[in-house]
Amino acid sequence: MAQLSIRSVSKSYGAVQVLDDVSVEVEEGSFVVLLGPSGCGKSTLLHAVAGLNPIDSGTIVIGDRNVTNLPARDRDVAMVFQSYALYPTMTVAQNIAFPLKMRGLDRRTSDEKVAGVARLLQIEPLLARLPRELSGGQRQRVAIGRALVRDPRLFLFDEPLSNLDAALRTELRAEIKRLHQSIRRTMVYVTHDQTEALTLADKIVVLKAGRIEQTGTPLSLYDDPDNAFVAGFIGTPRMNFLKAVVVDDGKALTTGEARVDISHLKTKLENGKTVTLGIRPEHLDEKQGVALPLAVDVTERLGSTSYVHGALPSGETVVAERREDQPRFGETITLRFKPGLARVFDGDGNRIR
Amino acid sequence: MRPVAAASDPTKHFFQPIIVCLTMASVALTLFVIWISLHDLSLMRAGREKFVGLDNYIRFLGDPRAMAALWRSVLFTTLATVIEIALGLAVVLFLDRDFAMKRLVRTLLLVPIIMTPVVVGLTWRFLFDPATGMANYLLSLGGISLVDWLGSPQIALFSVLIADIWQWTPFVILLVMAALESAPTDPLNAARVDGAREWQVTWYVLLPMLRRALAIVALIRAIDSIKAFDLFYIMTRGGPALSTETLNYYGYIVAFTNFDISYALAIAIILTVFTNVALLTMYSVLFPKTGDR
Numbered sequence: 001m002a003q004l005s006i007r008s009v010s011k012s013y014g015a016v017q018v019l020d021d022v023s024v025e026v027e028e029g030s031f032v033v034l035l036g037p038s039g040c041g042k043s044t045l046l047h048a049v050a051g052l053n054p055i056d057s058g059t060i061v062i063g064d065r066n067v068t069n070l071p072a073r074d075r076d077v078a079m080v081f082q083s084y085a086l087y088p089t090m091t092v093a094q095n096i097a098f099p100l101k102m103r104g105l106d107r108r109t110s111d112e113k114v115a116g117v118a119r120l121l122q123i124e125p126l127l128a129r130l131p132r133e134l135s136g137g138q139r140q141r142v143a144i145g146r147a148l149v150r151d152p153r154l155f156l157f158d159e160p161l162s163n164l165d166a167a168l169r170t171e172l173r174a175e176i177k178r179l180h181q182s183i184r185r186t187m188v189y190v191t192h193d194q195t196e197a198l199t200l201a202d203k204i205v206v207l208k209a210g211r212i213e214q215t216g217t218p219l220s221l222y223d224d225p226d227n228a229f230v231a232g233f234i235g236t237p238r239m240n241f242l243k244a245v246v247v248d249d250g251k252a253l254t255t256g257e258a259r260v261d262i263s264h265l266k267t268k269l270e271n272g273k274t275v276t277l278g279i280r281p282e283h284l285d286e287k288q289g290v291a292l293p294l295a296v297d298v299t300e301r302l303g304s305t306s307y308v309h310g311a312l313p314s315g316e317t318v319v320a321e322r323r324e325d326q327p328r329f330g331e332t333i334t335l336r337f338k339p340g341l342a343r344v345f346d347g348d349g350n351r352i353r
Numbered sequence: 354m355r356p357v358a359a360a361s362d363p364t365k366h367f368f369q370p371i372i373v374c375l376t377m378a379s380v381a382l383t384l385f386v387i388w389i390s391l392h393d394l395s396l397m398r399a400g401r402e403k404f405v406g407l408d409n410y411i412r413f414l415g416d417p418r419a420m421a422a423l424w425r426s427v428l429f430t431t432l433a434t435v436i437e438i439a440l441g442l443a444v445v446l447f448l449d450r451d452f453a454m455k456r457l458v459r460t461l462l463l464v465p466i467i468m469t470p471v472v473v474g475l476t477w478r479f480l481f482d483p484a485t486g487m488a489n490y491l492l493s494l495g496g497i498s499l500v501d502w503l504g505s506p507q508i509a510l511f512s513v514l515i516a517d518i519w520q521w522t523p524f525v526i527l528l529v530m531a532a533l534e535s536a537p538t539d540p541l542n543a544a545r546v547d548g549a550r551e552w553q554v555t556w557y558v559l560l561p562m563l564r565r566a567l568a569i570v571a572l573i574r575a576i577d578s579i580k581a582f583d584l585f586y587i588m589t590r591g592g593p594a595l596s597t598e599t600l601n602y603y604g605y606i607v608a609f610t611n612f613d614i615s616y617a618l619a620i621a622i623i624l625t626v627f628t629n630v631a632l633l634t635m636y637s638v639l640f641p642k643t644g645d646r
């Protein structure tokens with residue numbers, strides 16, 4: 001049974017439709033990531049689940065209770081806010097103990113729990129400080145601690161790592177993953193960072209302008225995107241998109257000089273139709289396959305691998321992974337890819353399978 | 354800690370002379386006042402003053418009228434400050450963050466503040482008139498027996514208090530409202546998620562965040578109420594039977610009715626010292642040193 005069901009939820013601020021018929025099922029104990037660009041309605045959805053934001057229509061069910069009209073206090077969720085939202089006038093220890101105090105827990109049990117959480121998050125030396133005396137990463141951990149100290153049905157995280165530097169972000173990302181594996185609680189996690197989504201999620205929900213674009217496991221979104229938005233949003237560097245024209249009665253595409261066999265597609269395309277061909281950078285480093293000549297612009301060396309930025313004769317820019325050599329500016333190299341790994345999208349960006 | 358740049362900051366050449374002038378002026382003035390208060394300068398006996406030491410201060414301690422006035426000042430200041438803060442805060446919390454016509458309400462709130470005390474005092478004198486005033490008319494509608502608002506020694510001080518509250522509660526409302534608007538809302542939401550009821554959200558999270566603003570408003574109001582003069586002058590002139598004579602007003606009477614300048618200045622000094630001690634205590638209670646800059 002699903003632990004959280006969001007059913008056809010819609011919400012608008014005045015004329016702006018912020019959530020448009022959003023439905024998400026979250027299984028017990030799973031880690032679901034809401035992924036989307038800034039302003040797509042992720043926080044709004046999370047606040048709606050927490051009960052901080054009334055919704056215009058739809059139903060929210062937590063466990064077996066319809067909580068659509070319940071106040072936040074009765075929903076038994078814990079939330080880490082995008083802004084951390086620590087209580088500025090309370091010490092770290094008081095911040096973490098606050099949810100326990102509100103539940104009328106006695107002082108001794110509460111102190112023990114706070115100490116336990118502080119040990120887990122390695123914030124024991126900070127317990128007597130005020131939030132403003134902490135660094136961003138420390139505040140972050142206190143906010144997570146305040147959520148963990150309870151035993152709620154559901155954890156909600158709203159971009160908890162967005163304000164941190166890269167190293168701390170990686171570290172805390174691993175910490176959250178470890179945490180989920182050890183306590184096995186249902187978690188909904190919001191981010192606009194696809195690396196975070198791919199590393200943490202059991203299931204990713206991709207949102208764009210208040211609508212769900214696709215829901216699936218990280219691998220299925222990566223390998224089998226439903227549309228050009230998801231294909232482009234997931235994976236770094238971004239997928240390359242090339243204009244192509246259908247030839248040979250729908251059996252092949254031409255892009256520039258190259259001819260790409262698409263006879264494996266179930267959909268039959270008409271001759272002369274323009275489509276978009278999507279190829280991931282890591283699929284352009286093959287020994288055999290369709291060849292594309294690339295005039296190299298810059299090469300980013302990352303140590304184990306390199307990314308080559310350049311232009312095709314058509315003028316379209318392409319990023320390609322290069323594992324063995326590191327071409328320089330001005331060279332022309334040949335990229336090769338297997339037609340089966342390329343994805344085809346129609347004029348509206350929908351996938352053609 | 355002082356920033357390193359402070360030592361060579363050239364702007365000090367602009368502000369330091371001004372600070373020196375202002376300091377010298379106030380120190381000289383204070384010393385002069387203290388000096389006079391140690392004499393028996395009186396305009397009734399011009400040219401015959403002599404040094405009397407602490408006589409004026411000893412006289413104050415033995416002056417029942419002064420002691421009663423001091424007590425009245427304390428009572429008025431405490432009541433005015435507490436009621437204005439409590440009422441203002443209650444109104445702000447009740448009005449909450451967003452409501453229709455908020456701008457209009459905010460503009461209306463400015464009216465009592467910008468009215469001159471003379472107009473406020475006169476208006477309330479008319480309202481409190483025992484025969485023709487609105488206050489008694491309203492009481493009569495409710496079938497309550499009439500009150501001699503400004504004529505009864507037991508009631509007059511509270512009538513002035515009502516006028517003061519009417520004039521200055523909006524000031525508290527405006528400042529607290531501004532503080533509330535600039536306070537972050539996410540901690541309040543966090544408290545709701547953490548299981549707090551609305552009153553607990555207010556009590557544990559919102560009020561502590563507003564504490565600084567409230568403390569500053571309270572200080573301003575306390576200082577103003579101690580010095581209150583205009584409403585008393587317009588509404589009661591200290592009467593009836595001295596029942597609304599505050600220490601400040603008594604000082605004025607001593608100086609300009611009795612022309613006993615030295616004693617009036619001694620009263621002023623006592624009032625100043627008393628105020629400073631009270632306010633510093635209040636300040637250190639409201640702004641504990643822990644961790645604050």
Ligand SMILES: Nc1ncnc2c1ncn2[C@@H]1O[C@H](COP(=O)(O)OP(=O)(O)OP(=O)(O)O)[C@@H](O)[C@H]1O
Pocket residue numbers: 013016018036037038039040041042043044045082159192
């Ligand atoms: N109180 C509000 N009034 C009007 N519009 C709002 C309000 N809150 C949010 N919006 C709008 O709703 C949309 C979604 O906002 P939301 O905060 O959910 O975005 P988000 O996906 O969390 O973005 P980010 O990644 O930047 O946090 C935005 O276009 C925003 O402008």
Ligand SMILES: [Mg+2]
Pocket residue numbers: 042043044082158159
């Ligand atoms: Mg957000």
